[in-house]
Amino acid sequence: MKYAVTTFGNPVLRKKAVEIKAVTQDIKDLAASMLETMYAEQGLGLAAEQVGRTEAICVVDVPPDCQGAEFVELNAPVKMPLVLLNPVVSDPEGSLRRKEGCLSFPDLYAEVTRPRSCTVAYMGLDGRHYEARVHGMLARAVQHEVDHLNGVLLVDKMSPTQKALSAGKLRRIKKETLEDSNQARA
Numbered sequence: 001m002k003y004a005v006t007t008f009g010n011p012v013l014r015k016k017a018v019e020i021k022a023v024t025q026d027i028k029d030l031a032a033s034m035l036e037t038m039y040a041e042q043g044l045g046l047a048a049e050q051v052g053r054t055e056a057i058c059v060v061d062v063p064p065d066c067q068g069a070e071f072v073e074l075n076a077p078v079k080m081p082l083v084l085l086n087p088v089v090s091d092p093e094g095s096l097r098r099k100e101g102c103l104s105f106p107d108l109y110a111e112v113t114r115p116r117s118c119t120v121a122y123m124g125l126d127g128r129h130y131e132a133r134v135h136g137m138l139a140r141a142v143q144h145e146v147d148h149l150n151g152v153l154l155v156d157k158m159s160p161t162q163k164a165l166s167a168g169k170l171r172r173i174k175k176e177t178l179e180d181s182n183q184a185r186a
């Protein structure tokens, strides 16, 4: 099932996700629907809050040609798509400043500095514990989605200047979110 993606202004995006204790059929269905939604919207990742849910789950799929040429080999051991349950990011290394977008902020991009590499520990859909070292755009996408699970959004990563320059766009997105009755019900 494809979800409508929640956009900035929807209060669910500020919710902190709740730990998943067991991989139920409901969680498996949610993961499948989130992947379907991410691919349909051509996103590189999607977090539960973006489909109106609050379980600690996100999905990520960054194809090699989007990872940054110097990172493709480093990321090769990571099988995609990633379905991350209760993900925790650690061991940040280096820093990269890149343009970043978000399905919950249509047509808005911001330069965001993040660690170039990090480790993500998570539970898989098989209930087992995993760890992956991720780099470049893949590391960025993982960190972005884990931010979502903590209620942290792209707008929070923008400098005061960037925010001022994007004020009009941010207002428009918020207004459209409030006008959308489907989202009011989400």
Ligand SMILES: [Zn+2]
Pocket (backbone or CB within 6 Å): 101, 102, 103, 104, 144, 148
């Ligand atoms: Zn996002």
